[in-house]
């Protein structure tokens with residue numbers, strides 16, 4: 001994606017056995033590039049959410065394996081790198097998907113040839129992810145375009161950040177929105193803040209770079225806006241789609257799906273193949289990450305001088321529960337949009353798009 005006419009990606013390999021990422025913990029105030037040179041850097045970047053978003057987590061993990069094998073490429077290094085990366089975050093299945101693909105590609109190779117192959121495979125995963133997200137944009141536009149006809153404009157509500165910052169490029173839920181905007185449809189996006197990590201601010205930042213009109217709302221405003229007909233559709237990403245069409249996504253997604261259904265507003269989920277877990281029967285089987293309570297107790301931003309600053313809102317001993325994701329049942333989802341088209345959120349719908357899928 002371009003920001004101020006500068007092509008930017010959330011991750012890119014550097015020339016000298018390193019990868020560069022946009023440090024998303026510094027956004028939306030500073031677009032800072034961080035260099036990762038070791039497996040530990042990558043594991044920490046994923047865990048601390050310097051990189052985040054399901055597709056991007058998978059791509060980053062693949063580069064993490066490449067970095068580990070660049071240092072030493074024996075079986076133990078491969079196994080321990082995959083184990084360390086797999087333990088970073090539990091919900092986004094793209095992580096396990098990318099690591100399985102790296103293992104299947106690299107394990108049969110003799111030591112001595114694995115590092116170069118690992119970089120090639122990580123590049124391939126990144127390239128495929130970008131291409132898939134572009135196609136999600138095209139297929140999603142097919143659903144959004146009719147909603148704009150009549151009123152002559154399109155108001156879409158989204159949650160969290162499922163844009164190019166969350167993928168190798170283009171994004172998942174934001175890809176159809178960018179496609180609509182670029183197709184000349186008058187487009188406006190309701191961006192929910194997404195407490196506690198405020199990924200909605202990343203979405204606002206992305207949309208601003210591209211000049212897409214948008215309005216930031218408190219998470220709690222979404223239901224009222226939907227009830228008053230202020231959105232034509234809700235479009236979100238996914239961290240894991242179960243085989244029956246249930247979807248895990250950022251906490252708060254479920255409430256939007258309930259409100260959308262009550263208001264008769266279509267609710268769409270956009271995700272690439274790497275987010276669909278055919279081995280997971282339904283949403284009850286999806287592991288939900290619980291993160292540190294300080295994400296609620298402490299707010300972060302910049303102070304009046306522009307320096308990073310934190311403010312404690314409540315004492316450290318206050319009990320907090322901080323689930324990072326929720327599950328939206330398939331019955332509340334009008335369609336799942338993938339790089340192959342869109343389908344009903346059902347086992348049969350997903351199978352029709354991916355007849356070759358294995359249950360692993």
Ligand code: MRU
Pocket residue numbers: 051052053054055159160161162163166172173199236237238239249250324
């Ligand atoms: O905790 P995060 O920021 O890594 O959450 C994942 C997400 O970005 C969202 O849930 C998103 O909607 C799906 S990933 C494109």
